[in-house]
Amino acid sequence: MEKKTLNEIRKNKIETYFKKIDSVIFDDEYFDLYAEDVEMYYPKFGFEKGKQGIKNFGTVIGKHLEKLTHDIQNFRYTFSDTVIVVEGNEKGVTRSGKEWPDNHTSFGKFCNVFEFDGELIKRVHIYVDPDFTSEDTERLAIFRNDSGKQNSVPSTRDVVEEFYDLQFGRKEGNIVDLFADYVDWDLPGNKDKFPWTGKRETREEIELFFQELYNNIQSESFTIDFISVEGENAAVAGQLSSRILKYDKVFSTEFVVIFKVINGKIVKYHFLEDSYKLNEEMK
Structure with a gap:
């Protein structure tokens, strides 16, 4: 018998995860899918x-849903190291007897991000609209533009996503225009060795940051695992690898970026990486 690859094993674990949920079978096999310190996230739940x-x-979501079914056969999988992203469709019935989606204002789309430790799920973040039956009339009116007017102030998520679109050339424009006149900016590090690090406040200083950054490093890879938004605040987590040109060495690290957006402008940007590792490796 041909030995399965680790990704095939992990994909099978994910399929078992969804089959157990759809069948409402939460037995030892289901809980054995997870690492002991597994982290999960669900919108509005946290x-x-x-x-x-x-x-x-499971107890909370079970109070809301009578039935849940995933179209497992037509899932779309994206593999990246220990992370597997699953995009797909789901349908169900609420405890009040309402079926969804209606394919008019609700479409049953979802995305799960699984991170593995070996063969065990150590993180599962679920991205879906928890308003399954589109009863959130205020938000529906906004997105359907029932008032005939568009909100001219972009959301926190819109600003964060545009930031990365501009930074990596997916969109044309001046990234500095996303920032307020005064910004709480911090990228901890040894500024004597790495001039792009440190605190900044003004848009002029931020513009200088991008010049210093691009003059001193060459991006090898930059992967965002997830973006979490809560009102004005957003957190972005991922991994990056950059070649530090002065030392001709590649530095790899996980990172977290903290944003705060008010009236469509970034007023806080804190970039957290392993600055100690960077300082020690670049010699």
Whole structure:
């Protein structure tokens, strides 16, 4: 028998995850899919940790849904190191007897991000509209533009996504225009060795940052695992690899970026990476 690759094993684990959920079978096999310190996230619900956290979420979602079915056969998988992203369609019935999606204002689209430790799920972040039956009339009116007017102020998520579109050339424009006149900016590091690090406040200083950054490093890879938004605040997590030109060495690290957006402008930008590792490796 041909030995399965690790990605094939992980994909099978994901399929089992969805089959168990659809069948409402939360047995030992289901909980054995997870690492002991698993982290999960669901919109409006928030974060939970550990297998007990998985049980807590199941109790909450079970109070709302009578039935849930995923179109497992037509899932789209994206593999990246220990992360597997699953895009697909789902349908169901609420406890009040309403079927969804209606394919008019709700479409049953979802995306799950799984991160593995070996063969075990260590993180599952679920991205879906929890308003399954489109009863959130205020938000529906906004998105359907029932008032005939468009909101001219972009959302926090829109600003963050545009920031990365501009930074990586997916969109034309001046990235500095996304920032307010005064910004709480911090990228901790040894400024004597790495001039792009440190605190900044003005748009002129931020413009200088991008000049210094592009003059001193060459991006090898930059992967965003997820963007989490709560009102004016956003957190972006991922991994990057950059060649530090002065030392001709590649530096790899996980990162977290903290944004705060007010009236469509970035007023806070804190970039957190392993600055100690950077300082030690570049000699």
